[in-house]
Amino acid sequence: MxxxxxxxxxxxxxxxxxxxxxxxxxxxPETMTFLLLIAGVxxxxxxxxxxxxxxxxxxxxxxxxxxxxxxxxxTMVIIAGEIDxxxxxNMALSACIFAWMQQAGVPIPLAIGIGLLSxxxxxxxxxxxxxxxxxxxxxxxxxxxxxxxxxAQVIAGDKSIRVPExxxxxxxxxxxxxPLPVVAFILLAIVLGFVLxxxxxxxxxxxxxxxxxxxxxxxxxTARIKTGLFLGIGxxxxxxxxxxxxxxGSVRYDLGLGGELQMVLMAMLGGTYIFGGRGTILGTxxxxxxxxxxxxxxxxxxxxxxxxxxxxxxxxxxSIVATNFIYSRTQR
Amino acid sequence: MNFLRTLLVRREAGxxxxxxxxxxxxxxxxxxxxxxxxxxxxxxxxxxIMIAAMGQMMVIVARHVDLSIGSTxxxxxxxxxxxxxFDVDWFGFDVPWWTGIPVSVVVGALLGFGNGVLIQLFRLPxxxxxxxxxxxxxxLTFIISxxxxxxxxxxxxxxxxxxxxxxxxxxxxxxIVGKFNIPWIVILAFGIAILAYLFLMHTRMGRQIYAIGSNxxxxxxxxxxxxxxNLAVFTISGALAGLAGxxxxxxxxxVNPSNTGNGFEFQVIAAxxxxxxxxxxxxxxxxxxxxxxxxxxCVAAALPLLGIPGTSQAAIYGAVILLALLIDRTxxxxxxxxxxxxxx
Numbered sequence: 197m198x199x200x201x202x203x204x205x206x207x208x209x210x211x212x213x214x215x216x217x218x219x220x221x222x223x224x225p226e227t228m229t230f231l232l233l234i235a236g237v238x239x240x241x242x243x244x245x246x247x248x249x250x251x252x253x254x255x256x257x258x259x260x261x262x263x264x265x266x267x268x269x270x271t272m273v274i275i276a277g278e279i280d281x282x283x284x285x286n287m288a289l290s291a292c293i294f295a296w297m298q299q300a301g302v303p304i305p306l307a308i309g310i311g312l313l314s315x316x317x318x319x320x321x322x323x324x325x326x327x328x329x330x331x332x333x334x335x336x337x338x339x340x341x342x343x344x345x346x347x348a349q350v351i352a353g354d355k356s357i358r359v360p361e362x363x364x365x366x367x368x369x370x371x372x373x374x375p376l377p378v379v380a381f382i383l384l385a386i387v388l389g390f391v392l393x394x395x396x397x398x399x400x401x402x403x404x405x406x407x408x409x410x411x412x413x414x415x416x417x418t419a420r421i422k423t424g425l426f427l428g429i430g431x432x433x434x435x436x437x438x439x440x441x442x443x444x445g446s447v448r449y450d451l452g453l454g455g456e457l458q459m460v461l462m463a464m465l466g467g468t469y470i471f472g473g474r475g476t477i478l479g480t481x482x483x484x485x486x487x488x489x490x491x492x493x494x495x496x497x498x499x500x501x502x503x504x505x506x507x508x509x510x511x512x513x514x515s516i517v518a519t520n521f522i523y524s525r526t527q528r
Numbered sequence: 529m530n531f532l533r534t535l536l537v538r539r540e541a542g543x544x545x546x547x548x549x550x551x552x553x554x555x556x557x558x559x560x561x562x563x564x565x566x567x568x569x570x571x572x573x574x575x576x577i578m579i580a581a582m583g584q585m586m587v588i589v590a591r592h593v594d595l596s597i598g599s600t601x602x603x604x605x606x607x608x609x610x611x612x613x614f615d616v617d618w619f620g621f622d623v624p625w626w627t628g629i630p631v632s633v634v635v636g637a638l639l640g641f642g643n644g645v646l647i648q649l650f651r652l653p654x655x656x657x658x659x660x661x662x663x664x665x666x667x668l669t670f671i672i673s674x675x676x677x678x679x680x681x682x683x684x685x686x687x688x689x690x691x692x693x694x695x696x697x698x699x700x701x702x703x704i705v706g707k708f709n710i711p712w713i714v715i716l717a718f719g720i721a722i723l724a725y726l727f728l729m730h731t732r733m734g735r736q737i738y739a740i741g742s743n744x745x746x747x748x749x750x751x752x753x754x755x756x757x758n759l760a761v762f763t764i765s766g767a768l769a770g771l772a773g774x775x776x777x778x779x780x781x782x783v784n785p786s787n788t789g790n791g792f793e794f795q796v797i798a799a800x801x802x803x804x805x806x807x808x809x810x811x812x813x814x815x816x817x818x819x820x821x822x823x824x825x826c827v828a829a830a831l832p833l834l835g836i837p838g839t840s841q842a843a844i845y846g847a848v849i850l851l852a853l854l855i856d857r858t859x860x861x862x863x864x865x866x867x868x869x870x871x872x
Contacts, residue, residue, distance in 0.1 A: 343846025509664030
């Protein structure tokens with residue numbers, strides 16, 4: 197017996213009838229991102245005949261893949277109701293520690309390990325302040341952002357540290373015609389997408405973001421999960437930092453400078469709700485491609501880098517206005 | 529006795545003690561730190577931060593944060609710099625030297641107002657909006673300037689003089705303070721601080737800022753026009769960042785599209801939070817903020833004397849922010865405990 201055959205008189209107690217599927221899909225922010233992505237590809241192909249070269253787009257994606265990888269984890273952090281502005285600085289410090297170690301003669305695998313551990317430690321410091329000491333993550337991560345970037349400057353000074361020749365060029369390694377960092381991004385998106393939507397742990401992240409007090413009363417280990425998320429983003433940022441070191445061939449303290457904007461932008465463009473509890477990995481995944489298409493399109497169209505800064509800023513504001521609007525129109 | 533206890537409990541006293549201890553500690557290692565020359569260096573390091581910190585403090589008291597002030601500073605300074613550079617091309621005459629000051633303030637106020645409109649109209653978190661406008665305003669600075677620096681010869685000497693000359697000097701025959709002078713921009717910064725104090729403590733809107741920060745839900749119920757106050761707060765923050773912009777041109781004698789004001793917001797936030805302004809809103813005083821700025825100035829002045837390279841400055845600012853957060857939390861906890869004790 198289906199619900200429509202239930203012989204009950206409608207009353208105010210009844211739940212509202214479910215929306216038709218097409219409506220539910222259409223008002224999702226991810227749909228907006230997807231439509232923008234298609235529009236971006238179309239506009240780009242009008243601007244330049246070379247734009248629709250898939251290999252070129254994939255090559256361009258390697259420039260953003262490190263930020264995109266971190267943005268996936270950042271999405272989970274934002275869904276849990278927190279924010280982390282420090283991963284770009286974390287990337288710089290991890291990469292500097294790694295480069296400095298290997299220059300001092302430490303074998304590369306060990307140096308990578310130390311770099312990753314330091315990234316984990318940076319995530320742990322954020323977690324101590326945010327979860328242990330109950331301080332707002334916004335201001336804590338502004339502080340750690342300054343601290344990590346500053347420590348990177350202490351280690352590297354104003355010089356750049358070179359990495360060995362064979363270590364350079366992870367973005368040139370192809371797996372089935374796709375650069376390795378892009379493959380890593382796609383794989384991580386699939387894994388995290390599954391974790392977030394298909395596991396108890398993932399659903400608990402949404403619950404924490406929707407109402408942390410209620411989540412705690414429902415027996416969810418909120419502190420443990422949020423600590424895990426901060427440790428995770430610290431580790432992933434360190435990986436991204438070392439990948440960037442391999443792509444650039446040298447490390448400076450200003451590696452990934454301003455990356456926090458692009459990471460937050462990817463999450464926001466993908467429809468992650470800034471106040472927590474809503475958002476998907478799919479959205480961030482699409483938004484990362486959208487950002488690459490927009491940036492590459494601007495490069496192809498010979499737009500000044502300064503104008504690109506303006507476009508990024510406007511995009512961030514527009515995306516957050518649109519997402520808020522969509523969520524305010526659909527029932528919570 | 530009661531008075532003494534109040535004094536000890538107040539945050540400002542704690543910061544003042546920290547400043548004294550820090551200066552004595554540095555002075556013990558490097559005696560030349562405790563000299564009038566050094567005081568002048570410290571005072572010259574602080575005005576830009578102090579002016580912008582007054583605005584940032586109001587924003588944080590109202591439970592927001594403004595990350596865009598560094599770019600606002602850069603943009604306003606660039607507009608004034610271009611006015612000096614191209615005035616003959618545009619208007620056919622040389623603009624008077626002081627035009628940059630009102631122009632910078634108005635431009636900054638407009639940018640701040642833009643932040644306020646976005647935040648208030650769409651109910652968006654200030655941190656994300658100002659992260660966006662940080663990038664937006666910086667990009668606009670590049671666009672209007674065509675990515676070219678305004679060089680030293682274009683800044684009027686009167687503007688540059690503001691950070692070198694002084695309205696008064698102590699007579700030379702005085703033993704210690706002879707030849708010591710306080711440049712105009714330092715006086716201006718303290719003047720702004722006094723105005724901020726009067727505004728926050730003695731006007732209706734000033735008190736309303738604290739009310740909003742203490743309880744954003746209750747404030748509108750008590751008849752406070754939250755939209756108006758928040759718009760005012762962001763406009764003031766932008767205007768003061770604009771004033772800091774023309775002071776940058778005065779202090780350094782150039783305006784660069786990428787360097788001017790870059791990372792400035794973190795110094796200002798560091799100064800404000802170490803000055804005892806609570807990031808949970810509703811708590812903070814002008815005196816505390818001024819002391820926070822001076823403490824940062826002392827640290828910045830001590831680094832080169834102690835042989836610590838300038839590259840470590842950013843790390844120290846970051847550590848200072850985290851330390852201030854820890855102190856803030858401890859103080860707040862004790863406040864709650866003492867409140868509980870008072871209750872029967």
